[in-house]
Amino acid sequence: MTTSQVASEAVRADLLGGLEQEVGVMIRRIRRVIGERARSVHPELQSSSYLMLTWLNQHGAQRASAMAEAFGIDKGAISRQVQHLLDLGLVDRSPDPADGRATLVSVTADAAARIAEVNEDRRRWLDDRLGDWPEQDLSEFVRMLASYNAALDA
Template structure:
């Protein structure tokens, strides 16, 4: 391998290492923020259940089978999280009008209002931190993150 090719390979490896490091920092930050958001909705809300709750807020009433597919976890884990959310009064379970044997899980009105408040607070906080970023930089960052995520999903 020529020294020019080797330098290019080393530079690429260094860039990928830097990407892994920064993504690691972002993941740790996201985990912390999700925990904070969960506790802001309800002091006993688990982070994983918070993610399910926000998904229900976005997608509306769903069967447990749709949640299994969306989260890629087994039905038992979904059932435990749904029960946790029911115990906290954050979701409601109703019969599915299309299939009397099935039930639909939906976010309670109070939980939806609280999640929206937490989201709005977080967006204001984020806007404060990124206030000096021009919209064009923010747009490019969002585009690049979407491209990164799409590349990893492929």
């Protein structure tokens, strides 16, 4: 291996280490933000249940089996989270019109309104923090982050 190849590998290793460090910071921030957002929807809402609630809000009424598949967790864990959401009055259950033996879980109108308010507050907060970013930089960051996520999913 040539000296320039060794130097190039060292630079790449440093860059990848920097990427891991920055992603770690982002993960810690995301965990904190999810907790804050969950409490903004309902003071007793757990972070994991918040993620399920927002997914349901985005995808509409779903069977527990579809949620288990989407989240990659067993039906028992889904059942516990759905029960938590039911107890807080954030979701409803109704018979599945396609199969009367099954039920659908859906977000209540109040929960959907709370989620919309939390999302709007967060967008305003982000816009305030990133207000000096030109749209082109923001667009490139979104594109690169999507590319990063796609590469890790491959």
